[in-house]
Amino acid sequence: MRAVPPLGGNDGDPFIDRNVAVGEAGSVVPAEIFNALRAEVLEVIETLGGLTPDAGDLTQLRKAIVAYVAAAGMPAATVDETWAGTLDNKAVTPASLKPLIDRLQVNVALAHLRILAVGGLGPGLYADGVADDFGDQSGVDLIASSGGEYDAQGGFYMNLPGNQIPGGEGTLIGDLTANGGLAAAFDGLLDVGFAASASSVSPSATGNVGKNWGAGRVVNRARVFSCNDNGFQTGGLKPTTIGLEGWDGSNWILLDSVATQDKSSIIVELSYAGGAAYSQHRITVNVSGPLDGALDIAEVIFFQPVAPLAMSLVGLPASAMASPRRAQIVVLAEPVDPVVVNTDLIASASRDDGTTWTPATLVSQGSYGDGLVIFSGDADLTAQPAGTQMRWRMETTAAEQRIHAVAMTWT
Missing domain, CATH: 4.10.280 (MYOD Basic-Helix-Loop-Helix Domain, subunit B)
Incomplete structure (x- = not known):
């Protein structure tokens, strides 16, 4: 025409x-x-x-x-074709669009967690979501949670807490005999100054304190507290290495060490997974820089291994603007033992303040680095009673693992 x-x-x-x-x-x-x-x-x-x-x-x-x-009919675009965005003769369908939306939400969650970690911030709320990098415990419902222990040094929850060895067991050893003496490092007082700590007799760059068990003993973790005034040495802010050593009858064997910056009121976590028993264990302190004063340790806690526990971590409630129909959970997990996802590691969401839970089907999104794996999954909340009080929950079996961060969004 x-x-x-x-x-x-x-x-x-x-x-x-x-x-x-x-x-x-x-x-x-x-x-x-x-x-x-x-x-x-x-x-x-x-x-x-x-x-x-x-x-x-x-x-x-x-x-x-x-x-x-x-x-x-118009042929449906694939996920890759939808992502490329160059065709005008194919239809974009929910099946091709959802993986892209999921990928975007995962990246947003990871970016939020990175901001929290770099900024040293607590749990963060954003539009239709919450994120917690476990820089502290303020975002976790400690009453509703069970079976896990928080590692302040690493910023994670683990299901292998270990049994704390009572401070009175074993014979005191070491050279930090001034001020409170060796006994001050095992008196259960965590927040003390140098006068009530185990200290070196004179200014020193190295020192140690520990226990002679009288027989072979396995220690899998140690927690070391600096003084609330001088840190590990008067002057502070100097590179410091804290070590865990075991005596094999002839030599001191280094089991773990952590490099840190000396300052007041810090907690250093040491771990040993070798399983060997030693008759003595000690904590060593090595401070670099000028000898400004004596070395000090406020407290030492040794732990012995136990079987991993089933763990349940529950987040504090966050308010949604309307009753959500769907939740997406992103988890940064560190599997120490082999883990079957959705069996040994289960993520769930609730919109009625934790009364009803719906599991998300987690899938691996690849490595986050440093042994961490990114898992994400969706939970359909439509079968739950309507509500706006959103919570996440992480559950593990006895397979040893560490949960480093959780983020949840909802729509």
Whole structure:
């Protein structure tokens, strides 16, 4: 069909109405226009739609178009084609769009967790979501949680807490005999100054304190507290290495060490997974820099291994603006033992303040580095009672693992 001009006009001339006031005649519409329009419409109704023209049905053109589109169909774009965004002859479907939305939500959650970690911030709320990098315990419901222990040095929860060895067991050893003496390092007082700590007799760069067990003993963890005033040495803010050593009858064997910056009121966590028994264990302190004063240790706690526990971590409630239908959970986990996801590690969401839980189907999104794995999954909340108090929950079996961060969004 061509663009037919008014009768007697030239191609491209517009049609105009009659204007009696100025003596202007209106355009004469050629029959070609009506004939062409009729032919075009009948072509669609009869040929494309397979319909018989009916003067009493003024919806046949629409029906024919709908029937043709349904019969021909538009092929669905794949996830990669949707991501590329270069085609205009394929349809974007929920199946192709959802993986991209999920990927975006995972990346947003990871970015939020990174901001919390770098900024040393507590749990963060954002539009329709919450994130907690476990820089502290303020975002976890400690009453509702069970079976785990918080590691302040590493910023994670673990299901292998270990049994604390009572401070009175074993014989004191070491050279930090001044001020409170060796006994001050095992008196259960964690928040004390140098005067009540185990200290070196004179300014020193190295020192140690520990226990002689009298027989072989396995120690799998140690926790060391600096003084609340001088840190590990007067002057502070110097590079310091804290070590855990075991005596094999001939030599001191280094089991673990942590490099830190000496300052007041810090906690250093040491661990040993070798399983060997030693008759003596000690904590060593090595401070770099000028000898500004004596070495001090406020407290030492040794732990002996126990079997891993089942752990349940529950987040504190966060308010949604409306009752969510779906939640996505992102987890940074460190599997120490082999872990079967969705069996040994289960993530769940609740919209009614923890009364009803729906598990998310976690899948691995790859490595986060340093032994951490990114897991994410969706939970359909529509079967739960309506509510706006959102909570996440992480559950483990006795397979040893560490949970470093959790983020949850909802829609």
